[in-house]
Amino acid sequence: MCGGDFARYGGLTTCALVHMGGQFIVLDAGTGIMKLPNEVLAQKELPLLLTHAHADHLLGLPMCAYVMVRGARLDIYGAPRDGLSPRRQVERLVSPPLWPITPDDFLTELCFHDMPESMELGAVRVRSMEGNHPGGASLLRLEAGGKCLVFATDCTFSDELRPKLAEFAHGCDLLLADGQYNDEEWPTRKTFGHSTWRMAAELARECGAKRLRVVHHDPQRTDAMLAAWDKTLQEQDPAYAFAREGETIEL
Numbered sequence: 001m002c003g004g005d006f007a008r009y010g011g012l013t014t015c016a017l018v019h020m021g022g023q024f025i026v027l028d029a030g031t032g033i034m035k036l037p038n039e040v041l042a043q044k045e046l047p048l049l050l051t052h053a054h055a056d057h058l059l060g061l062p063m064c065a066y067v068m069v070r071g072a073r074l075d076i077y078g079a080p081r082d083g084l085s086p087r088r089q090v091e092r093l094v095s096p097p098l099w100p101i102t103p104d105d106f107l108t109e110l111c112f113h114d115m116p117e118s119m120e121l122g123a124v125r126v127r128s129m130e131g132n133h134p135g136g137a138s139l140l141r142l143e144a145g146g147k148c149l150v151f152a153t154d155c156t157f158s159d160e161l162r163p164k165l166a167e168f169a170h171g172c173d174l175l176l177a178d179g180q181y182n183d184e185e186w187p188t189r190k191t192f193g194h195s196t197w198r199m200a201a202e203l204a205r206e207c208g209a210k211r212l213r214v215v216h217h218d219p220q221r222t223d224a225m226l227a228a229w230d231k232t233l234q235e236q237d238p239a240y241a242f243a244r245e246g247e248t249i250e251l
């Protein structure tokens, strides 16, 4: 959602820009990717890691200025899902009749890669782990220069998954964790593949994250609702908060 009630925490869908190990890495291609700064648009090569290909994580890609940069290359990493390669997953959304052109029509060269469990992107070590989401979604851990970021969106932090996830995210400097719902909504939304913001805070405590930003808030949330929950989170730990659109966090 956008407009006056949605200005502070934002209404764009999932995208995070990481600057680590001397390079930029983009996580997911929701509508937030349309706000990539000029410094990133000027890069000749850019990696994009997709947690999964649900529309809210992909919708910004064809509208992103970086796909129309002649001479540039976008390396897209994603797990094969439903028997579809990452390229086929993207083409499902970015092709007629849902979109007028296909990725082949972009001026930027697109290179698709299967996401391995572990890889090096320059000086950045990337690890992925399968989460708990309808159709699947990857959780990501990025490390470089002694700093660590964990991206854990679109995931139910279930009792079964939590020990493995707490280990995966152990000691991270920043945890970006799914907190779409609140406690009242939870009983009717347990199977939707998301978590509550209290579950996100529990995970942060369990894994010893130095900072938490709750991401993927429900689209209907107004700034007033999120500010009230933000206050509760920060009373629990001043390093915990809901993510805000355009927020920059130094690790």
Ligand SMILES: [Zn+2]
Binding pocket: 052, 054, 133, 137, 154
């Ligand atoms: Zn999803």
Ligand SMILES: [Zn+2]
Binding pocket: 014, 054, 056, 057, 154, 216
């Ligand atoms: Zn999502």
